Amino acid sequence: MTTFHYTDRPSPFSAAGAAAKIVYAVTPAEIEQGTLDARALAWAKSAGFTGEAGACLLVPGEGDEIACALFGLGANPSEAPFIGGKLSKLLPAGDWQLKTGALTPEQAALGFGLGSYGFSRYKSDKRKDVRLTIAAGADAxxxxxxxxxVFLARDLVNTPTNEMGPAELEAAFRALGEHYGATVTAIVGDDLIKENFPLVHTVGRASVSAPRLLEMRWGQKGDPRITLVGKGVCFDTGGLDIKGAGNMALMKKDMGGAANVMGLALMIMDAGLKVDLQVIVPAVENSISGNAFRPGDIYRSRKGLTVQIDNTDAEGRLILADALAYADENPPELLVDMATLTGAARVALGAELAPYFTDDETLSSRLAEAAKAETDPMWRLPLWMGYDKDIRARAADLTNSPSGGMAGAITAALFLKRFVTATKSWVHFDIYAWVTADKPHAPVGGEAFAIRALYKVIRDMAAK
Known part of the structure; x- marks a missing residue:
């Protein structure tokens, strides 16, 4: 079975047997010590090429031909293992082979591949076709x-809401599941009330695109059960507590949690891991109309806990509450939820680190090890029970928006924790799902956070 690709884009890698020019990836020390081909070294020195990180120099050959290229890794290549992503933008079209002793074959290929991404669905100009040969020894x-x-997650986040509302997200979800022979179901509109997903219905009922609960099942019963839950708010106006224009501008990315778990599910299914996989996505649009939910309303959740609405812009935790309660009714060995949940998480760790919360020390250690091994950064924040009092409401069991404005990422995680009572190994990721400034391996736009590290953790679980 071929790997699922959400959009048609050429492979960033050369076909087998393609004739490829060489790119020598070098450090400043290698330039100074003269360890390169003599002709390339002479050209580098005449051009003032020093091996600075990200610099690229084409070396001429006979006539109008290019003999090879030089690419700078900088003095500390280990600090930027995916810097090779810049090559897809710097090299002329054609097939290239990267030679370096400083990067592993996997780092070189993955960095180049990640950097080759571009979201050009709505642009008329064509990208140049630069391809890299995957070195022997790498698992192509x-x-x-x-x-x-990763590209699936990026594409889904980057697509504007007029083409990625709840119905379109369901279509993408179904296409992914059907490609790998998974069973996909959806509970839509008022059926959410009948099937006891009241908070999902509450948040999404004001939109012209009906709210829905999407579920995918794949794998064999008896294998380790893995459940992935992703927040699928396809656009967030803030509801009646409406956001300002600046804060609303990027709200197409508020389904980034759903996009990320779908990208992770793709990796798991494509690898054929021996797991019993469940993916749950509550898909809604938080809109404004005459039937929108209001500040001060109180609703009963799937779990039976009542929630007082103190801010309609704290909607993500509401739909996750029902989804997590559903997942927890048949406890998996690992429950992962991912959501673009709080601005407080960004204040704490910025836009590049994925904050996560868990009470499972063994799982946390595995996540930290995988994050380091895969160069997929994340950082643990505490489920500090001292703040649990802040999520209590006077007229209901819980408030969806504690007053005071402090420790917002923690109180949101504690809110979710109330709906996970049977599952022993649960981790909540509060991700940004967006790159704010171009990186060698990622352009500005939608981004996958922590899913390569999670893939490694789940792959290791499946291998035991």
Whole structure:
């Protein structure tokens, strides 16, 4: 079975047997010590090329031909293992082979592949076709599936809401599941009330695109059960507590949690991991109309806990509450939820680190090890029970928006924790799902956070 690709884009890698020019990836020390081909070294020195990180120099050959290229890794290549992503933008079209002793074959290929991404669905100009040969020893199939998972997440987040509302997200979800032979179901509109998902219905009922609960099942019963839950708020106006224009501008990315778990699910299914996989996405649009939910309303959740609405812009935790309660009714061995949940998480850790919360020390250690091994950064924040009192409401069991404005990422995680009572191993990721400034391996736009590291953790679980 071929790897699922959400959009048609050429592979960033060369076909087998393609004739490829060489790119020598070098450090300043290698330039100074003269360890390069003599002709390339002479050209580098005449051009003032020093091996600075991200610098690229084409070396002429006979006539109008290019003999090779030089690419700078900087003095500390280990600090930027995916810097090779810049090559897809700097090299002329064609097939290239990267030679370096400083980067592993996997780092070189994955970095180049990640950097080759561009979201050009709505642009008329064409990208140049620069391809890299994957070096011997690298697992080409696994690199391709990781890229496909990341690109799926990026594409879904980057697509504007007029083409990625709840119905369109369901279509993408179904296409992914059907490609791998998974069972996909959806509970839509007023059926959410009948099936006891009242908070999902409450948040999404004001939109012209009906709210829905999406579920995918794949794998064999008896294998380790893995459940992934992703926040699918396709656009967030803030509801009646409406956001300002500046804060609303990027709210197409508020389904970034759903996009990320779908990208992770792609990797798991494509690798054929021996797991019993469940993916749950509550998909809604938080809109404004005459039937929008209001500040001061109180609703009963799937779990039976009542929630007082103190801010309609704290809607993500509401739909996750029902989804997590559903997942927890048949406890998996690992429950992962991902959501673009709080601005407080961004204040705490910025836009590049994925904050996570868990009470499982063993799982936390595995996540930290995988994050380091895969260069997929994340950082643990505490489920500090001293703040649990802040999520209590006077007229209901819980408030969706504690007063005071402090420790917002923690209180949101504690809110979710109330709906996970049977599952022993649960982790909540409060991700940004967006790149704010171009990186060698990622342009500005939608981004996958922590899913390559999670893929490694789940792959290791499946192998035991």
């Amino acid at each position: 199939a696994d690199i391709e599936r990781q890229l496909a998972g």
